[in-house]
Amino acid sequence: MKQITIISGKGGTGKTTIAAAFASLAKNAVFADCDVDAADLHLILNPEIKETMTFKGLKIAVKDPAKCTSCAKCLEHCRFNAIDENFNIKPMGCEGCGVCEYVCSTKAITLVDRISGHAFLSETRFGPMAHAVLKTAEEASGMLVSLVRENAKRLAREQNRDLIIIDGPPGIGCPVISAISGVDLVLVVSEPTVSGVHDAERVIGVAKHFRVPALLLVNKFDLNIQKTEELEKFCLDSGVGLAGRLPYDNLTTEAMIAQKTLIEYSDDAPISKELSRIWELLRGVIDGQ
Ligand code: SF4
Numbered sequence: 156m157k158q159i160t161i162i163s164g165k166g167g168t169g170k171t172t173i174a175a176a177f178a179s180l181a182k183n184a185v186f187a188d189c190d191v192d193a194a195d196l197h198l199i200l201n202p203e204i205k206e207t208m209t210f211k212g213l214k215i216a217v218k219d220p221a222k223c224t225s226c227a228k229c230l231e232h233c234r235f236n237a238i239d240e241n242f243n244i245k246p247m248g249c250e251g252c253g254v255c256e257y258v259c260s261t262k263a264i265t266l267v268d269r270i271s272g273h274a275f276l277s278e279t280r281f282g283p284m285a286h287a288v289l290k291t292a293e294e295a296s297g298m299l300v301s302l303v304r305e306n307a308k309r310l311a312r313e314q315n316r317d318l319i320i321i322d323g324p325p326g327i328g329c330p331v332i333s334a335i336s337g338v339d340l341v342l343v344v345s346e347p348t349v350s351g352v353h354d355a356e357r358v359i360g361v362a363k364h365f366r367v368p369a370l371l372l373v374n375k376f377d378l379n380i381q382k383t384e385e386l387e388k389f390c391l392d393s394g395v396g397l398a399g400r401l402p403y404d405n406l407t408t409e410a411m412i413a414q415k416t417l418i419e420y421s422d423d424a425p426i427s428k429e430l431s432r433i434w435e436l437l438r439g440v441i442d443g444q
C-alpha cells in the first residue's frame with residue numbers, strides 16, 4: 156500500500172483543490188483528510204458517513220467539591236492558569252497535565268477523558284474516505300491525524316485499495332509530522348509569493364528531516380514568474396524535484412462552487428490536463444519506488 160501526502164507551508168494555497176482532483180483521477184485509492192483543524196475535502200467529495208468514532212485527545216481535570224479543603228495548592232501549581240480563585244477548573248484552559256491531581260492531598264481532583272472530536276469512515280463517489288472534525292479550541296490535532304491515517308489504512312485493507320491520498324495540514328507543526336511520517340511521497344504545493352517561498356523552504360526542510368521524498372508543485376505560477384523560478388531553483392538546489400506548475404484559473408472557484416473536482420468540472424481545460432499529467436508523474440514516481 157502506497158501513501159502520498161499533499162502539504163503546503165500555509166493554508167489557502169489550493170492544496171485541497173489539487174487533492175480532490177487527484178481523487179477523481181486515482182484508481183483504487185482511499186482518501187484521507189488530515190487537515191483536521193480546517194477540514195474541507197468533504198465539501199467537494201461529499202462523503203456519506205458509514206461509521207463515526209469519538210476522539211479522546213487530551214485529558215481534563217475535574218474536581219469533587221465535597222473533597223476540596225480550599226488549600227490552594229492546585230491554583231499555585233497550575234502553569235496554564237486553568238484554575239480560578241475559587242479553585243474551580245476552567246475547562247477551556249486545562250491542558251490535562253495532571254499537576255493539580257498530583258498536588259491535591261485530599262484527592263479532590265481526577266483526570267478524565269475528554270471528547271475532543273470525531274473521526275469518520277465514509278464512502279464517496281470516487282472511493283472510501285477517512286476524515287474527522289476537531290471541536291473548537293481543542294488541541295491534540297496530531298493525534299487525530301494519526302487516527303485518520305489509521306482509519307484510511309483500515310479502509311484500504313478492507314477494500315483492497317493500493318493507494319492512500321492524504322490531504323495534509325498546512326504549516327510545519329505536529330499535525331504535519333503526523334501526516335507525512337512513513338509516506339512514500341510528499342507533494343509540496345506552494346504559491347509564488349515572498350511568504351510562499353519562505354513557507355516552502357520550511358516545509359521542505361521538515362520533509363527532508365523525516366527523509367520523505369518530496370516534489371514541488373507551484374500553484375498560480377503565472378502570478379509571479381520570478382518567484383516561481385526562485386521557488387523552483389531552491390528546490391532543485393535542495394534535491395527536490397519539480398512536479399509542475401498550475402496557472403491561475405477561475406475554473407478552480409467555479410468547480411468549488413459546483414462542489415465538483417476540476418477534472419469533473421472541465422476535464423479538457425488546460426489546468427485539468429496539467430493536473431492529469433502531474434498525477435501520472437506522481438503515480439509513476441510512487442510505483443517506481
Ligand atoms: S489542591 Fe485539592 S483541596 Fe486544594 S484547593 Fe485544589 S482541589 Fe481543593
Ligand code: SF4
Pocket residue numbers: 215216232233234235236237238244248249250251252253254255256
Ligand atoms: S490538569 Fe494541569 S492544566 Fe489542567 S487544571 Fe490541572 S494543573 Fe491546570
